[in-house]
Amino acid sequence: MPARGDHEQRRQQxxxxxADLVAAGGLAAATHRRIAEAAGCSTxxxxxxxxxxxxxxxxxxxxxxxxxxARVEAARSSQDVLVAILEALLPLDEDRTRDWRLLFTFLxxxxxxxxxxxxxxxxxxxxxxxIETALADDKQxxxxxxxxxxxxxxxxxxxxxxGMGMQALFDPAEWPVERMRTALADAVAQIRARGxxxxxx
Amino acid sequence: MPARGDHEQRRQQxxxxxADLVAAGGLAAATHRRIAEAAGCSTxxxxxxxxxxxxxxxxxxxxxxxxxxARVEAARSSQDVLVAILEALLPLDEDRTRDWRLLFTFLxxxxxxxxxxxxxxxxxxxxxxxIETALADDKQxxxxxxxxxxxxxxxxxxxxxxGMGMQALFDPAEWPVERMRTALADAVAQIRARGxxxxxx
Numbered sequence: 001m002p003a004r005g006d007h008e009q010r011r012q013q014x015x016x017x018x019a020d021l022v023a024a025g026g027l028a029a030a031t032h033r034r035i036a037e038a039a040g041c042s043t044x045x046x047x048x049x050x051x052x053x054x055x056x057x058x059x060x061x062x063x064x065x066x067x068x069x070a071r072v073e074a075a076r077s078s079q080d081v082l083v084a085i086l087e088a089l090l091p092l093d094e095d096r097t098r099d100w101r102l103l104f105t106f107l108x109x110x111x112x113x114x115x116x117x118x119x120x121x122x123x124x125x126x127x128x129x130x131i132e133t134a135l136a137d138d139k140q141x142x143x144x145x146x147x148x149x150x151x152x153x154x155x156x157x158x159x160x161x162x163g164m165g166m167q168a169l170f171d172p173a174e175w176p177v178e179r180m181r182t183a184l185a186d187a188v189a190q191i192r193a194r195g196x197x198x199x200x201x
Numbered sequence: 202m203p204a205r206g207d208h209e210q211r212r213q214q215x216x217x218x219x220a221d222l223v224a225a226g227g228l229a230a231a232t233h234r235r236i237a238e239a240a241g242c243s244t245x246x247x248x249x250x251x252x253x254x255x256x257x258x259x260x261x262x263x264x265x266x267x268x269x270x271a272r273v274e275a276a277r278s279s280q281d282v283l284v285a286i287l288e289a290l291l292p293l294d295e296d297r298t299r300d301w302r303l304l305f306t307f308l309x310x311x312x313x314x315x316x317x318x319x320x321x322x323x324x325x326x327x328x329x330x331x332i333e334t335a336l337a338d339d340k341q342x343x344x345x346x347x348x349x350x351x352x353x354x355x356x357x358x359x360x361x362x363x364g365m366g367m368q369a370l371f372d373p374a375e376w377p378v379e380r381m382r383t384a385l386a387d388a389v390a391q392i393r394a395r396g397x398x399x400x401x402x
Contacts, residue, residue, distance in 0.1 A: 022313065023313065024313075025313060026310065026312075026313035026314055027310075027313070029313075100312075101312045101313055102312075104305075104308050104309055104311075104312035105309050105312050105313060106309070107305050107308070107309060107367075107371070108305055108306050108307070108308060108309010108310060108312070109227065109228075109309060110305075110371065111227075111301075111302045111303075111305035111306050111309070111370065111371075112223065112224065112225075112226060112227035112228070112230075112302055112306060113227055117371050120371040120372075121371050121372040121375075124368055124371060124372060125372070125375070152384075155368075155375075155384070156361070156384065158364065158368065159360075159361050159364035159365040159367075159368060159384075160357070160360050160361050160364055161364065162363070162364035162367050162368065163359065163360035163361055163362065163363035163364030163365070163367065164360040164364070166308075166360075166363050166364065166367060167325055167356075167359065167360060167363065169312065170308070170311065170312075170318050170321040170322050170325060171321075171322040171325060171326070174322075174326070174356075183353075183356070183357065183360075
């Protein structure tokens, strides 16, 4: 089905362009006209891909979700998989900060939309599952104490990382990259040392 | 200036009504017409209070911010101030869940809006300051070890609470109220016991 494949590929390209416009100037900036201009196509084509703002934001969210999934996948070949996965979720560079911005734009709609809420729930559950797997592997390898509750620790670590990213997005001066990295490294070190989950200061 | 006071009071009433509409049905549901109907006034009056969606969302956010500030203030007379302040920030009941929904609706716009970002930064900094004060009081009273880094612990606790609330909003089944309460109590107990900041499992 080459025609179908072309359509999907083109849709993804346009979603990426729309996402860049949203990340730079908010939802209001991503009009069909501006997307068409940036993508070099007609507004009719854009309307064909995205019927309304909700549809557009969902497409940009999925694009972000795929990027995050790819980052997490890449993290699986790191030397310290647990830390690498958690770092993949933090706004530690421009790309990830852009994706956090788009995540929040999406969550702004999802907060009052049951269908979009389910999408975010599933993405978060997938991230939590990846953290659980990394923790279980650490336990298996003797890197964390055998009595650590893996699901509970995964929940704690994800809470910590999401809350840190959320604050960093709105107050980057308070959250320089090194502070996030150190806090995360300490949290992981603490779990490994004695089954806690957040940094000791 | 009674006229001015009346205006402000009326504006707050209308903001509250608008917030209820947004929390229940999203931004799209809070049209000027529906707000006017629910408030028993004309759409001209509503337009006078809120020029556009951004203005409306900002007003509902401020209303939420004031409610959160009042909850935190009330927490200051609790027996365990630190835990009470942190619980005031979590979506542990319908009212607070509604406010989390409105917070995220606002953050969806704020993520790509420098002025709104500054509002959220200031509100988060105020919450962090309250947590710091409670931690400092605990330290003074000998309830936490003297070598605990208060600002860093406040950042960690706020991260943990925000990340937990964020997940609970989109996945309440994974985050029953008791799970949030227990995780928070454990986090505070851990800081008090040895200067860590998250639950040990």
